[in-house]
Amino acid sequence: MRSHSRNFAFTASAYLAGDMLMQATAHRLIEVGEQCLAMPLLADVLKIVHPPTVGLVMMQVREPVRRERFYLGEVVVTRCEVLVGEIHGWAMVSGENKEAALAAALCDAVTRTTESEFAEARTAVEELCRETRERLEGQVRREWTELAPTRVDFEEFE
Amino acid sequence: MGYVSARGGLDAIRAAESLVRTKRLVSESNWLEEDQILDKLRLLVDRVMSEAGLWDPRLASKAIRQSEGDATEAVHLLRAYRSTLPRFAYSEAIDADDATVMRRIVPAFQRVPGNQLLGRSVDYTARFLERTGDDDAREEAEKLRAAQTEESRDIEPASEEIAPRRLMELLREMDMLVDRRLEDDPEPFDITRTPARPPAPRSALLSSMARADTGALVNQWYRNILGPDGYLHEVTLGEVRHANMPLNVRHPVTGETVTIMQVRVSEVEAIEDLEGVEEDRSRFDVGYGLCFGHNERKAIAMANLDIACHRDAGRTQLEQSLLLTTDALDSAGFLEHLKLPHYVTFRSMIERKIAVRKARQRRDA
Numbered sequence: 001m002r003s004h005s006r007n008f009a010f011t012a013s014a015y016l017a018g019d020m021l022m023q024a025t026a027h028r029l030i031e032v033g034e035q036c037l038a039m040p041l042l043a044d045v046l047k048i049v050h051p052p053t054v055g056l057v058m059m060q061v062r063e064p065v066r067r068e069r070f071y072l073g074e075v076v077v078t079r080c081e082v083l084v085g086e087i088h089g090w091a092m093v094s095g096e097n098k099e100a101a102l103a104a105a106l107c108d109a110v111t112r113t114t115e116s117e118f119a120e121a122r123t124a125v126e127e128l129c130r131e132t133r134e135r136l137e138g139q140v141r142r143e144w145t146e147l148a149p150t151r152v153d154f155e156e157f158e
Numbered sequence: 159m160g161y162v163s164a165r166g167g168l169d170a171i172r173a174a175e176s177l178v179r180t181k182r183l184v185s186e187s188n189w190l191e192e193d194q195i196l197d198k199l200r201l202l203v204d205r206v207m208s209e210a211g212l213w214d215p216r217l218a219s220k221a222i223r224q225s226e227g228d229a230t231e232a233v234h235l236l237r238a239y240r241s242t243l244p245r246f247a248y249s250e251a252i253d254a255d256d257a258t259v260m261r262r263i264v265p266a267f268q269r270v271p272g273n274q275l276l277g278r279s280v281d282y283t284a285r286f287l288e289r290t291g292d293d294d295a296r297e298e299a300e301k302l303r304a305a306q307t308e309e310s311r312d313i314e315p316a317s318e319e320i321a322p323r324r325l326m327e328l329l330r331e332m333d334m335l336v337d338r339r340l341e342d343d344p345e346p347f348d349i350t351r352t353p354a355r356p357p358a359p360r361s362a363l364l365s366s367m368a369r370a371d372t373g374a375l376v377n378q379w380y381r382n383i384l385g386p387d388g389y390l391h392e393v394t395l396g397e398v399r400h401a402n403m404p405l406n407v408r409h410p411v412t413g414e415t416v417t418i419m420q421v422r423v424s425e426v427e428a429i430e431d432l433e434g435v436e437e438d439r440s441r442f443d444v445g446y447g448l449c450f451g452h453n454e455r456k457a458i459a460m461a462n463l464d465i466a467c468h469r470d471a472g473r474t475q476l477e478q479s480l481l482l483t484t485d486a487l488d489s490a491g492f493l494e495h496l497k498l499p500h501y502v503t504f505r506s507m508i509e510r511k512i513a514v515r516k517a518r519q520r521r522d523a
Binding site for chain 2: 018022056058059069072074092096108138141150152
């Protein structure tokens with residue numbers, strides 16, 4: 001049973017903003033984060049709850065033989081938590097990337113704002129999510145284009 | 159001879175450190191970029207991450223550069239760095255079936271659900287050392303790059319092609335497998351918090367092998383299958399995969415599972431023919447191997463040793479060997495400490511020899 005089939009991004013029409021934000025490229029996250037911060041209303045209500053910090057996530061896998069969980073190893077990530085007014089924003093991005101983690105946490109909070117004055121920021125974040133989804137889907141397609149010719153076609157002899 | 163405390167050598171140590179650093183940084187060749195290590199030495203990067211038990215390709219490439227290509231030293235650097243970082247969380251339990259394959263072969267079965275997908279592999283390549291000159295190689299690279307740009311029409315994969323059903327599922331449907339699926343869901347053993355000692359749960363064994371030294375694991379497998387341990391297994395590989403596996407964590411605000419990134423893994427299932435008196439000889443059993451990066455040799459050894467250890471059931475020292483002697487840092491650290499001064503211990507050994515001689519002389523007098 002697939003517990004998380006929505007990871008096959010190319011088959012899913014819907015997607016989670018969180019998935020896309022955490023997997024956006026660092027430079028685009030920082031760009032959109034700076035774009036949001038340039039909006040005075042947003043910058044005024046931004047508080048950093050937990051500054052960007054580099055740390056580890058232990059990767060837990062359920063193997064298929066006994067359906068048993070085990071720890072594969074640790075992954076380096078950067079985590080950050082912010083408040084935009086009363087709205088919590090949280091992010092965890094791959095590797096050591098404090099600026100990207102801060103930007104991702106800010107964007108994460110923006111996705112849950114409802115106020116009309118943040119509409120422009122929401123649009124920028126939605127655009128980032130959309131382009132990230134397209135990039136990831138494009139990666140899968142490009143990779144498969146290279147891989148497909150390596151499928152084995154068996155020829156059977158009568 | 160009495161014990162004389164002494165100090166010294168500090169200047170020599172500093173000079174040796176400086177010599178290493180200077181020779182590494184100052185040379186006639188171009189500066190080695192991290193991107194070059196990531197691209198051109200990708201399998202070394204993967205191996206170092208796997209043996210360090212730490213996924214971060216960029217840090218691994220830094221470690222390889224600093225260690226001047228010494229994989230074990232690079233593992234040491236990464237483990238040391240890792241020890242300075244806080245642990246934020248355990249990921250959600252990621253189902254191995256959620257991985258998407260870049261390579262997938264099934265040596266046991268010709269026609270399997272999904273494809274035999276060779277992917278990026280040198281398995282079928284003649285091992286001729288290429289002696290092409292750099293200029294010719296660069297020219298070829300340019301031609302290949304141009305050809306790639308021309309063939310720009312991308313192909314959409316079907317989900318069963320990149321996430322194929324396992325041979326194991328087919329064998330289960332044929333009732334050919336011993337069913338060892340658990341009813342309960344025990345918490346995994348965390349070897350980074352508590353050293354695993356036999357008898358240990360299987361999750362400790364899998365974690366230990368996942369970050370073991372590749373050479374040590376291959377050696378254990380070879381010894382186990384052909385060597386003095388005398389266990390000649392009838393092993394066939396079910397799945398050999400190189401795949402992307404999502405790292406999923408729980409978003410603390412929304413409660414949703416979010417994917418942070420994709421981690422590349424090598425995954426193997428080893429099918430074992432059961433022929434023991436107390437075993438079900440009408441069925442097979444399966445061992446499992448999974449490690450960071452593209453390192454099929456390690457994953458194959460791990461899968462075979464997983465099932466070997468299960469069948470051994472503590473009768474021999476196999477589990478102890480796997481848990482206690484396959485870690486790159488443990489074994490190399492112990493070995494390399496032998497290079498440090500042992501003046502006092504060796505002096506006491508000489509004194510014992512002299513004492514033995516004196517005692518013998520007194521006895522013979």
